[in-house]
């Protein structure tokens with residue numbers, strides 16, 4: 258994974274609460290056996306009309322949302338199914354960060370493992386961000402703050418290990434494999450106990 | 452500080468390979484890794500690309516359930532897959548299991564079924580274990596007092612290669628269910644009621660332990676229904692302490708220990724329940740006596756109410772959107788709403804007891820004209836048992852379709868789906884927009900409510916039918 262230190266972009270807003278992973282990528286597209294190319298299916302049933310044309314009512318279809326890499330979403334984003342296809346699709350769609358007051362556990366975990374910054378901010382700051390679509394933000398992963406256009410800052414906290422992995426491009430499987438000996442010792446102990 | 456520990460803490464402590472620190476999460480050992488065709492192919496590919504092997508293939512249990520057709524193979528032996536991708540995805544898991552030496556409970560197995568139904572059936576799910584699967588409803592296995600939770604595909608790869616996961620210790624939430632469920636009200640009504648109370652994010656960051664007399668009184672199947680939907684409250688996992696009901700259910704299952712090993716295991720399992728005085732991070736109390744037949748009226752499982760209660764008015768734009776999508780009317784009860792499709796199945800409600808519950812309502816009756824009803828057993832074992840009892844004949848005589856095991860309309864990726872605008876009364880676990888087909892409107896309910904609604908052609912209270920049977 259590439260190290261990620263800073264994301265700079267305008268924001269796009271999807272204010273709905275409880276946007277579940279079925280909405281991010283509908284189940285009928287999960288027959289894929291690769292991670293690639295899911296961006297065109299991202300938010301599919303919300304984004305397109307029945308005839309396949311863009312749904313003008315979908316906020317991310319608005320011209321001002323084009324090119325935005327930071328999504329501000331309503332509370333409890335990513336709830337529901339554990340499908341990692343959701344962060345794969347969002348990344349391939351062009352997003353690099355999701356800001357929210359609360360993000361569902363499994364989605365947040367999956368997102369961070371793929372370099373999609375899933376960041377939780379306070380409710381007050383969240384409300385403010387929802388009310389100000391299109392502002393320029395700069396997310397500083399090392400300093401754990403979001404810089405606003407006027408120089409103001411919103412602090413956030415990442416789980417320290419997730420932050421370390423993002424900053425240094427650490428491969429978590431590689432990290433686990435370094436502990437093979439401890440795992441072997443655990444298995445030996447467990448064998449005796451059983 | 453007392454040394455009293457919760458059930459969760461006991462299981463967690465017993466599986467820590469490397470303890471967590473401020474900088475690093477714990478390395479947690481996984482006893483059982485369940486695998487299906489949808490969330491595993493990319494993990495197998497990663498292993499192959501990195502030249503890695505499975506660490507403990509005997510700790511894996513694989514099956515085919517999500518993309519599989521529920522109509523039988525044709526006379527040419529061809530299975531009616533929804534599309535070529537679905538067929539290819541199943542073939543991929545078959546090939547991966549062959550290449551990596553994983554036991555696959557596939558098409559030719561007498562045990563194939565929904566992964567969360569067959570794990571317990573085979574006795575692969577046992578108290579005190581850690582169990583994971585690339586599937587959020589892994590929480591089902593918590594019914595046995597196992598710490599069971601869903602993971603993403605990257606983590607599926609981690610478990611394949613190391614049998615371990617990087618995990619921060621979650622918080623605990625005790626849900627005490629006091630009293631007794633009224634007659635004709637079941638586990639599905641209870642869990643929908645609970646999620647309606649605590650909300651779809653009420654359990655985020657927590658492992659729930661369901662406790663109290665109303666929980667202890669549940670059968671294993673009912674406990675699985677409750678734990679299954681823990682994720683719908685946002686919880687990491689749901690747990691119920693193992694007891695005599697658990698041991699009796701597991702005894703003699705193919706993978707359960709036998710003889711002296713069984714006695715030793717039961718002695719260990721008896722130590723698992725939370726100690727008196729153990730502390731939880733949060734506690735909630737629910738009165739089972741107040742639960743009624745419960746259904747959903749919106750587009751997430753937290754929008755659940757008693758079917759005879761008025762649908763609450765929308766409090767914001769998005770609740771309004773949910774009511775519009777569902778065509779639910781604020782102030783009016785869900786009971787009486789016309790029904791197009793009824794689905795009995797899914798890892799929430801596709802076990803033998805669920806099918807008996809639905810059949811008990813349907814026996815000797817016909818479903819309403821214009822209603823389509825699908826009954827999909829959770830596993831080949833459930834199918835065999837149900838057919839031995841003649842339940843399939845009850846269903847087909849009533850006008851329902853009796854299918855081959857699989858996830859089917861729960862996730863609607865195998866071609867079993869509803870049409871735009873159709874209202875589906877479903878025993879599954881998610882009523883998200885489009886979950887059962889684009890534009891389909893899902894109402895979650897118990898098997899008894901689903902069956903009663905099929906008969907009436909409208910959302911109906913099963914107790915009306917049960918009374919007649921008893922008379």
Ligand code: SF4
Nearest residue numbers: 588797798858861862
């Ligand atoms: S039945 Fe539904 S919830 Fe259960 S494993 Fe299958 S798709 Fe998932």
